[in-house]
Amino acid sequence: MGDECYSHFTYGNNKPFSVASLPDSKNHVIIIGSMSKTFAMTGWRLGYTLAPAELVTATVKLQSQSTSNPTSIAQYAALAAMTGPMDSVPAMLAEYARRRRRIVDGLNAIPGIECGEPGGAFYVFPNISARLGTGPNALAKDCSELATLLLEKAHVALVPGAAFGAPGYLRLSYATSIERIEEGCVASRSFSAAPLPRNFGARARFHVCRSNDDNFIASGDRYAYVVFRRRAPLAVASRRKLNLAAGRHTRS
Numbered sequence: 079m080g081d082e083c084y085s086h087f088t089y090g091n092n093k094p095f096s097v098a099s100l101p102d103s104k105n106h107v108i109i110i111g112s113m114s115k116t117f118a119m120t121g122w123r124l125g126y127t128l129a130p131a132e133l134v135t136a137t138v139k140l141q142s143q144s145t146s147n148p149t150s151i152a153q154y155a156a157l158a159a160m161t162g163p164m165d166s167v168p169a170m171l172a173e174y175a176r177r178r179r180r181i182v183d184g185l186n187a188i189p190g191i192e193c194g195e196p197g198g199a200f201y202v203f204p205n206i207s208a209r210l211g212t213g214p215n216a217l218a219k220d221c222s223e224l225a226t227l228l229l230e231k232a233h234v235a236l237v238p239g240a241a242f243g244a245p246g247y248l249r250l251s252y253a254t255s256i257e258r259i260e261e262g263c264v265a266s267r268s269f270s271a272a273p274l275p276r277n278f279g280a281r282a283r284f285h286v287c288r289s290n291d292d293n294f295i296a297s298g299d300r301y302a303y304v305v306f307r308r309r310a311p312l313a314v315a316s317r318r319k320l321n322l323a324a325g326r327h328t329r330s
């Protein structure tokens with residue numbers, strides 16, 4: 079099965095490869111595509127399949143019993159998109175190339191981040207491993223923690239590379255305006271230049287505590303953050319533990 083939903087979005091000399099181009103493959107492959115990317119119809123929930131006829135018949139049977147169907151409005155919009163001049167596609171591709179330049183440059187300007195240029199689609203996948211761990215330049219212990227901190231502290235939403243099997247990376251989409259890309263890069267850069275967030279160590283300490291004390295888990299991350307930011311963390315923590323043991327713990 080080949081997912082070709084980005085086949086119109088390749089830059090420069092990069093050309094998409096289709097398994098259906100292999101000799102004698104057509105009876106053995108299923109190609110899927112989507113209107114979301116090529117025609118910027120995200121949310122219209124419309125895609126298509128190219129497959130051997132008997133498989134398409136079976137797919138239609140299965141789908142008609144298990145999903146609802148797209149509205150006639152969405153279907154007419156898709157028809158217009160596919161039978162029209164498709165001139166929005168090169169226009170969007172040129173715009174994505176501009177955004178790609180901006181996000182790649184913006185991320186590479188952050189010390190310790192290496193971002194290559196993607197050959198297609200609209201995602202970058204910077205290597206941030208130099209800023210992870212426990213060393214003096216570390217922003218977080220791993221990519222998931224960094225993704226959470228960037229969301230909470232810099233209001234930048236992205237996906238940790240671990241979700242794609244690449245824990246030293248982050249994935250960012252540039253399917254957004256140049257202004258928002260700039261804003262995100264500036265916020266990420268300020269975040270990475272600032273001293274570690276005040277609760278960073280507290281959180282790390284909380285995790286140590288967490289593994290030793292099951293009762294404490296019940297009080298939750300937010301609660302521990304309050305406890306450990308106090309001046310006398312151990313005293314406060316043990317008082318809370320006593321309260322928990324006596325069943326007098328309340329969430330605050």
Ligand SMILES: Cc1ncc(COP(=O)(O)O)c(C=O)c1O
Binds near residue numbers: 111112123125
């Ligand atoms: C590789 C790939 N395939 C398929 C899809 C699904 O597209 P949609 O459900 O919007 O048609 C996406 C959406 O992000 C995607 O990235």
